[in-house]
Amino acid sequence: xxxxxxxxxxxxxxxxxxxxxxxxxxxxxxxxxxxxxxxxxxxxxxxxxxxxxxxxxxxxxxxxxxxxxxxxxxxxxxxxxxxxxxxxxxxxxxxxxxxxxxxxxxxxxxxxxxxxxxxxxxxxxxxxxxxxxxxxxxxxxxxxxxxxxxxxxxxxxxxxxxxxxxxxxxxxxxxxxxxxxxxxxxxxxxxxxxxxxxxxxxxxxxxxxxxxxxxxxxxxxxxxxxxxx
Amino acid sequence: xxxxxxxxxxxxxxxxxxxxxxxxxxxxxxxxxxxxxxxxxxxxxxxxxxxxxxxxxxxxxxxxxxxxxxxxxxxxxxxxxxxxxxxxxxxxxxxxxxxxxxxxxxxxxxxxxxxxxxxxxxxxxxxxxxxxxxxxxxxxxxxxxxxxxxxxxxxxxxxxxxxxxxxxxxxxxxxxxxxxxxxxxxxxxxxxxxxxxxxxxxxxxxxxxxxxxxxxxxxxxxxxxxxxxxxxxxxxxxxxxxxxxxxxxxxxxxxxxxxxxxxxxxxxxxxxxxxxxxxxxxxxxxxxxxxxxxxxxxxxxx
Numbered sequence: 001x002x003x004x005x006x007x008x009x010x011x012x013x014x015x016x017x018x019x020x021x022x023x024x025x026x027x028x029x030x031x032x033x034x035x036x037x038x039x040x041x042x043x044x045x046x047x048x049x050x051x052x053x054x055x056x057x058x059x060x061x062x063x064x065x066x067x068x069x070x071x072x073x074x075x076x077x078x079x080x081x082x083x084x085x086x087x088x089x090x091x092x093x094x095x096x097x098x099x100x101x102x103x104x105x106x107x108x109x110x111x112x113x114x115x116x117x118x119x120x121x122x123x124x125x126x127x128x129x130x131x132x133x134x135x136x137x138x139x140x141x142x143x144x145x146x147x148x149x150x151x152x153x154x155x156x157x158x159x160x161x162x163x164x165x166x167x168x169x170x171x172x173x174x175x176x177x178x179x180x181x182x183x184x185x186x187x188x189x190x191x192x193x194x195x196x197x198x199x200x201x202x203x204x205x206x207x208x209x210x211x212x213x214x215x216x217x218x219x220x221x222x223x224x225x226x227x228x229x
Numbered sequence: 230x231x232x233x234x235x236x237x238x239x240x241x242x243x244x245x246x247x248x249x250x251x252x253x254x255x256x257x258x259x260x261x262x263x264x265x266x267x268x269x270x271x272x273x274x275x276x277x278x279x280x281x282x283x284x285x286x287x288x289x290x291x292x293x294x295x296x297x298x299x300x301x302x303x304x305x306x307x308x309x310x311x312x313x314x315x316x317x318x319x320x321x322x323x324x325x326x327x328x329x330x331x332x333x334x335x336x337x338x339x340x341x342x343x344x345x346x347x348x349x350x351x352x353x354x355x356x357x358x359x360x361x362x363x364x365x366x367x368x369x370x371x372x373x374x375x376x377x378x379x380x381x382x383x384x385x386x387x388x389x390x391x392x393x394x395x396x397x398x399x400x401x402x403x404x405x406x407x408x409x410x411x412x413x414x415x416x417x418x419x420x421x422x423x424x425x426x427x428x429x430x431x432x433x434x435x436x437x438x439x440x441x442x443x444x445x446x447x448x449x450x451x452x453x454x455x456x457x458x459x460x461x462x463x464x465x466x467x468x469x470x471x472x473x474x475x476x477x478x479x480x481x482x483x484x485x486x487x488x489x490x491x492x493x494x495x496x497x498x499x500x501x502x503x504x505x506x507x508x509x510x511x512x513x514x515x516x517x518x519x520x521x522x523x524x525x526x527x528x529x530x531x
Contacts, residue, residue, distance in 0.1 A: 130312070
């Protein structure tokens with residue numbers, strides 16, 4: 001589903017590569033943790049998957065497509081197959097819960113009838129039924145992240161990318177979010193999650209890819225956070 | 230395409246940036262007003278050229294008793310010379326369309342009329358007036374043909390082209406028109422820069438929405454269209470004001486004042502205004518859309 005072939009990314013005006021000859025293969029339906037210190041290349045990895053950046057050398061394959069050969073106007077089509085969740089939620093404060101999730105479908109031109117049908121379904125899935133008309137500032141952090149996950153998942157993407165989704169949440173709330181991501185993973189969606197959260201990685205026992213200064217230093221199925229040290 | 234969604238975004242954007250929207254409307258109105266004014270002046274000059282060139286003549290002044298020109302040293306023109314000139318003029322057809330002989334008496338009468346009430350008229354005598362052939366050309370630019378044939382010929386004092394006097398007037402009008410267009414172009418550039426800046430601010434104030442749109446895979450068209458329509462709407466309102474001001478200029482300045490005061494010439498009609506109006510309107514919308522498009526390409530990349 002996601003394959004990196006000797007991918008190196010050097011940002012302009014920087015001598016050290018953000019990602020250095022990384023080769024990774026992630027299958028359909030996998031749940032993968034991307035771990036490493038700040039600046040180790042996790043965000044670069046995720047940005048390359050979304051084609052927000054292009055590699056300096058090497059090839060990135062996503063959903064069977066070589067991103068290097070994907071023309072710019074096809075990038076939106078690629079992104080419709082990838083849901084994204086961030087540490088800071090990125091909800092629109094002037095829209096309700098329902099409005100935030102519906103927005104993701106409106107802007108890709110889905111018909112009203114379809115939106116009316118699928119938005120309540122996905123809000124039910126993430127456990128927000130009954131809170132459709134609330135605004136983001138009336139919700140807890142965990143609930144806001146559930147809205148963000150609902151928005152990322154409402155179009156049933158093949159891949160869900162989560163960049164530190166529990167970074168702003170307390171441990172108890174984080175567990176709830178992880179359960180939700182696990183449930184989404186069980187529907188067949190590939191989940192790639194970048195995180196610093198040792199407890200969560202150790203507890204979930206999923207595949208762990210560790211980056212250090214741009215290098216893939218560990219790729220282990222059913223791993224824990226601190227194994228290599 | 231979800232028209233409701235896009236139009237909703239346009240409305241929100243215009244309201245959110247109200248001061249900028251007003252600034253855009255005003256600059257568009259002023260610059261397009263000047264642009265339309267420049268076009269109107271040009272139409273007016275063209276029309277005056279048609280009108281006046283149709284009336285101008287080449288005058289061949291003949292030697293009288295008091296003429297001092299070199300070709301007049303032999304004294305007043307003889308009957309034979311006169312007949313020869315007349316014959317030569319006839320032979321120049323079709324360049325020469327019409328020939329009319331103005332006698333001293335007729336010249337005197339015209340002089341008296343032109344300088345009515347001035348001491349010049351009171352002191353002039355019929356004797357001092359030159360006889361002349363008034364030649365109407367089929368193409369007023371072919372003046373040189375007549376000049377070369379008769380200038381300096383014995384018995385001809387001078388060949389004069391009324392067009393030269395008119396050309397000076399048209400040059401002045403042409404300068405006026407060039408100035409109006411130069412100011413209009415400068416204003417159009419200012420307007421485009423203002424629109425570009427407005428779009429930048431609009432894109433910045435909605436960066437949260439647009440970043441999410443990009444993330445969930447909205448196409449460029451969906452992301453940029455609301456901004457483009459916003460610019461085009463503001464420009465259309467400004468252009469409408471510009472067209473209104475053109476109509477006002479025609480109704481109150483041209484028809485109300487100029488046509489009343491200067492009855493000797495004709496002024497541009499409503500058909501000219503209605504030809505210029507759509508040009509002005511479309512220029513405004515295209516200009517705004519191009520400025521917005523170029524800016525957005527930079528600030529709203531996928």
